Amino acid sequence: MIKNVMSPILDIQNLRVEFPTRDGKSPIKVVVRNLTLSVNAGEVFGFLGPNGAGKTTTMNVMLGFVNATAGDILLFGTSVRLPIARQRIGYLPEMTYYYKFLTAEELLRFYARLFRIPRAEAARRIDWALKLVDLEDARRRLIKTYSKGMQQRVGLAQALINNPDLLILDEPTSGLDPLGRMKVRQIIQRLKDDGKTVFFASHELGEVETVCDRVAILHEGELRAEGRVKDLVAQHQCNLEQVFLRVIGCQN
Amino acid sequence: MNEILAVAGVVIKELYRRKDFYVLFILTVLICAIMGSVNIFNDNQIIRYLKELCLLLIWISSLVIAITTTARQIPAEREQRTLLPLLAKPLSRTRLILGKFFGCWIVCGLALICFYAFFGALAASREHQWPLLNYSQAAFLHWMALGAIIALALLGSLVFAAPSSNATICFAFVVAIMCLGRYLDLVALSLHEPSRSILYAIYFAIPHLEIPFELRNLIIHDWPLVGWTFLGLEALYLLAYTAFFLVAACLVFRRKAVN
Numbered sequence: 001m002i003k004n005v006m007s008p009i010l011d012i013q014n015l016r017v018e019f020p021t022r023d024g025k026s027p028i029k030v031v032v033r034n035l036t037l038s039v040n041a042g043e044v045f046g047f048l049g050p051n052g053a054g055k056t057t058t059m060n061v062m063l064g065f066v067n068a069t070a071g072d073i074l075l076f077g078t079s080v081r082l083p084i085a086r087q088r089i090g091y092l093p094e095m096t097y098y099y100k101f102l103t104a105e106e107l108l109r110f111y112a113r114l115f116r117i118p119r120a121e122a123a124r125r126i127d128w129a130l131k132l133v134d135l136e137d138a139r140r141r142l143i144k145t146y147s148k149g150m151q152q153r154v155g156l157a158q159a160l161i162n163n164p165d166l167l168i169l170d171e172p173t174s175g176l177d178p179l180g181r182m183k184v185r186q187i188i189q190r191l192k193d194d195g196k197t198v199f200f201a202s203h204e205l206g207e208v209e210t211v212c213d214r215v216a217i218l219h220e221g222e223l224r225a226e227g228r229v230k231d232l233v234a235q236h237q238c239n240l241e242q243v244f245l246r247v248i249g250c251q252n
Numbered sequence: 253m254n255e256i257l258a259v260a261g262v263v264i265k266e267l268y269r270r271k272d273f274y275v276l277f278i279l280t281v282l283i284c285a286i287m288g289s290v291n292i293f294n295d296n297q298i299i300r301y302l303k304e305l306c307l308l309l310i311w312i313s314s315l316v317i318a319i320t321t322t323a324r325q326i327p328a329e330r331e332q333r334t335l336l337p338l339l340a341k342p343l344s345r346t347r348l349i350l351g352k353f354f355g356c357w358i359v360c361g362l363a364l365i366c367f368y369a370f371f372g373a374l375a376a377s378r379e380h381q382w383p384l385l386n387y388s389q390a391a392f393l394h395w396m397a398l399g400a401i402i403a404l405a406l407l408g409s410l411v412f413a414a415p416s417s418n419a420t421i422c423f424a425f426v427v428a429i430m431c432l433g434r435y436l437d438l439v440a441l442s443l444h445e446p447s448r449s450i451l452y453a454i455y456f457a458i459p460h461l462e463i464p465f466e467l468r469n470l471i472i473h474d475w476p477l478v479g480w481t482f483l484g485l486e487a488l489y490l491l492a493y494t495a496f497f498l499v500a501a502c503l504v505f506r507r508k509a510v511n
Contacts, residue, residue, distance in 0.1 A: 064339045065510040083342045091340035096333040099262065101269040113258035114341040158337055168340075 001097055008038035009166050009197050010045075010062070014071035017057050017221075032058045033221045034071070039199055039214075041165070041242070044192050046208040046229075049218035055201045056094075059170055063091060075166065088113070090159035094171040097151065100144035104135055104154045107143065108161050115162040118127040122161075129157040132187060149180035154189060167191060169200035173207060185211060209233075209240040219248040253345050259351020260358060267321060276313040277366060283309060284374055299378045300472055306374060307468040310367040314427060317363055318398045322356045322405035323419040326505075335510055346502045351401070353406055353498060360398045364391055375471070385477055386470045393464035393483065396490040400459050401426055403497035410504045423431040429458055430465045459493040 017032040032054040039045045049055045052129050060066040062073050064080050078085040098107055105126060130136050133153035138146065143154060152172070159167060172188070173181040180188035181204070188198055188211050208215060209229055217225040225232065225247045229240060236243045267273060282307045329335040338348065368391045376382055408418040430456070433455075440451035463486055469475060 060510070062338070065339060067509075081276070083344050086340055087342045090339065091337055093333055093336040093340075096337060098332075098334060099266070101266050102262070106265070110262055111337075111341065113261075114255050114338075114343050116254055155337070162341075242312055 008074075009041050010039040010077060010199060011074040011077075012037050012058070012062075012071070012080065013074070015058065015061060015068055015073060016070040017054070017061060018069040031221050032061075035090075035218070035221075035223055036071075037216050037223060037226055039166075039197060041197050042195050044188065044198045044211050045200070045212045046215035047199060047218070048203075048205070048208065048215055048244060049201075052220075053218040054221040055218055057168060059168060059201065062168065078102075086160070088165045090162060090164035090167045092152075092159040092167075092169045092172055094174050096155055098143050098154060098158070101142065103140050103142055103204075104130060104146075104157065105139045107154065108157060111158045111161045117162065125161055125163065129160045132190070133157045134183065148237035149176050149183070152176055152180065152184065153187075156184065164196070166197045166199065169198065169202075169243045171202055172200060173202065173204055181207070198204065205241040205244055215240070217247045218246060224248065255347045256351040256354060259343075259344065259348055260355035263321075263325065263352060263355025264359055264362075267317075267355075273317060273359075273363055273366075275344065276316060277363075277370075279491055280306070280309045280313055280367065281370060284370075288374060288378070288475070299375065302378070303375055303472045304468075306371050307390075307472065310318065310364075310371060311468070313367065314360060314364060314394065314398060315401065315423065318356065318360045318402050319405050319419050319422045319426070320415075321359065322352070322402045323415040323422065325352045325356070325406070326409045327413075327415045327418075328487050330510075331357070339510055345505045349406065349498065349502050349505055353403060356402045357395075357399050357405075360402065361395050364398075371471075383471065383474070389477060389483055390464075390467045390470050393467050393486060393490075396487045397461050397464040398492075400490050400493040400497065402460070403494045403501065407501040409496045410501055410508065426461060429460070430462045433458055433460050433462050435457075459490065 012035055015032050015035040018028045018030050019171050020027065028245065035054075047055050047058070052110060057066060061068050062075070062080055064083065064086065067081075073080045075085040076088055080086075093239045102110070108126045108129060109122060112125065117125065123145070126139075126251065127136075134158050135150060135153055135157065138150060139209050143151065150173075156169075161170070170187075173184050176184065185207060188200075191198055192211065198211075212229050215226070215232065216223060225243070227235075232243050233240060236246060238246075284302065287305055288302050290467070326335075329338065339345065370388055371389055372382060372384075405418065405422045408422050409415065411419040412421065436451055436455035436458075440448050442454060443451060467478065470478065
């Protein structure tokens with residue numbers, strides 16, 4: 001048990017990502033510079049940074065959407081370049097509009113098939129996930145009839161369908177009303193209590209302070225701060241939002 | 253294979269929950285029913301014209317279904333951002349492309365069964381005969397040709413940004429091949445070098461979709477069946493183009509950043 005808690009589930013090693021620029025002024029743009037960090041099992045890890053800091057690009061490399069220029073990311077010890085590395089993760093992207101012509105139940109069954117989950121087990125997990133995100137009553141309604149909050153929750157359900165050991169959430173509360181945010185926060189809290197590892201990017205620093213064990217702050221592609229939320233708050237003697245502003249150089 | 257079938261299943265669900273097929277089918281039925289209800293010039297052979305018109309409408313409808321359905325698959329996944337959770341699963345890009353292809357191809361096959369069943373009923377109402385083998389040969393090669401067209405549209409959806417431009421280009425390309433493809437070698441004969449060689453190269457490179465298109469004459473003019481060996485070779489020829497376009501689509505998609 002102790003060994004499981006201490007072993008890194010996510011290991012980012014000297015990650016560098018460059019993109020060609022379109023303006024022609026410089027040949028390349030460095031989006032992530034030599035990023036190194038790791039996330040241990042059972043942690044809720046907040047990945048913070050202003051817009052354009054390189055958070056989403058790092059997540060895109062993590063998920064195999066973009067290739068790293070240098071360095072590597074290991075998920076459960078396997079390079080993300082191999083599709084099998086994604087067998088034990090769940091991912092909720094920001095602002096996704098799921099297939100409008102499917103019901104929540106059909107959507108989850110489809111994703112369960114991609115993980116080759118046996119039919120009976122898939123049915124059990126669909127029930128569990130829909131109950132967790134409070135969508136049991138709407139399970140047979142087409143997704144096109146869902147509100148934004150319900151769409152985000154069905155997204156969370158799809159991320160949980162394979163009972164993942166690592167959950168990657170990109171702005172999970174973005175665009176939600178206070179009630180929707182509270183529900184998503186409660187779900188993350190429940191997952192944390194169940195011992196799941198959660199890695200999420202968010203601009204809601206109050207929320208991050210409430211649910212995260214550790215955070216990393218990225219700015220202009222570089223890691224500017226990393227540590228336990230309690231330690232960072234104690235070190236700077238202010239709340240996480242002020243720590244964030246100081247670290248990125250917007251406040252003294 | 254399970255992942256490919258799962259992706260194909262979603263494409264099939266999308267198609268039967270959208271109205272495209274129903275609209276085209278009802279339109280074809282209405283036009284043919286109206287044309288069939290009048291006896292122009294008291295011509296006893298008018299059924300041939302009716303059959304020709306009906307088969308032309310079936311070809312047009314199937315092309316519209318195949319191209320528009322396929323052209324929007326990947327762009328819609330990108331636009332709605334469903335491509336992200338999909339590729340975050342242990343699903344390779346090649347399997348996603350194959351799933352989309354098989355989904356569209358199966359849907360077109362099901363649509364063809366409906367269209368040819370209607371055609372058979374229409375023809376039988378006048379001629380009182382069911383040349384099932386002729387129908388099967390024409391429908392089979394029609395479906396094989398749609399396979400190559402679907403694979404081409406899938407490749408186009410990865411190259412062109414907008415589904416509408418891809419659909420227009422694919423449609424123009426396919427119609428041009430069907431109408432002009434067979435004459436390219438004759439035109440090449442009348443040209444000087446290097447135009448002659450270029451046109452010859454194009455003639456041999458393009459998929460000759462006019463052969464399955466012309467096979468509809470089997471059922472219009474009650475011609476005898478084509479040889480099964482010819483049918484098999486023609487199917488293999490179309491499958492080779494399908495495979496070529498699919499491999500190209502997979503290679504293009506593998507190199508594309510998804511962000």
